[in-house]
Amino acid sequence: MALKIYLAGPEVFLPEARAVIAEKKLLCSRYGFEPMAPGDLVKRDGLDPFTHGMKISAANEGLMMASDAVIANLTPFRGVSADVGTVYELGFMCALGRSVWAFSNEPRDYFDRVRDDFYQGELVPRPTGGMAGPDGLSVENHGMGDNLMLDGGILARGGAFVRRDVPRERLYSDLGGFEECLKLAAAALL
């Protein structure tokens, strides 16, 4: 029986969600894994929005528990960091001791993104060391792709956080990083 990989990522929010997720599933199968895609099982069925949300959450947690590994798309989403739904799932799978890989279609370090995109370059040194925004909030600088809990959790489990530069219009749909994770997963697990 093929090992199951949970496909975490903000692709669910794309206008072309179905096509991109179908492509991910196809790629996943080609590398010898069974794809487990969030939201697959949940119909609206006249439920109120809150109950519907609870049902999707429960379904996704069930899919994760049934999976052997996760590949998380950590491309920044509506801000400087990854989609929080995906990050919840990454933490969830790390705690379960599953194999984890991640990719981002944004190559820069978290520090550089926060400095340039969020604070427009206006960082100031902190009295206790390191740098902060004009709002006083410190900006961590560990040479990592996102908050250290994300990079740390992935790397501590033998996974990898693949970062690539892609054309802006393919920020959420480019699957080169995803395929690189599949190759790593195949080399590690098959």
Place this chain on the structure above:
Amino acid sequence: MALKIYLAGPEVFLPEARAVIAEKKLLCSRYGFEPMAPGDLVKRDGLDPFTHGMKISAANEGLMMASDAVIANLTPFRGVSADVGTVYELGFMCALGRSVWAFSNEPRDYFDRVRDDFYQGELVPRPTGGMAGPDGLSVENHGMGDNLMLDGGILARGGAFVRRDVPRERLYSDLGGFEECLKLAAAALL
């Protein structure tokens, strides 16, 4: 022996981090719990930034595994959603089956924040139902405080996601919501 609560939140990034975290620990003790605060154990000790980051991540995961519950501060951080480090920790603790509570010092639903703060009110209906930003990315609307995986994970475990309005200058330092979570934890666990 007192039950241990892991104190997840972006307070670590505040200029007054030490004071706010000390206040959280004091409150936690007053309600009969032993506080487990991230970063407590990790000295820089001449480590390079990356290795230092890995060490903090490992230390925080160790603290979580030793904890019985988590109270997560999900106040939006540098954007429309919660701090991703905190969200990783929330997912981690949910997967471990620990008790979870969360608070936010932002009372609005995720949908309202994204519509008003991120897209300046300019949402458009999607052909398949629901609303999207001008960039085409759909905006989930489940009457929840953040992405449905966060609210769903908390509520499915019998926890609560407490949302409160606080003066802007106390956005990250106001501990009223934290204390409300402590009361709920005490009622549930003691």
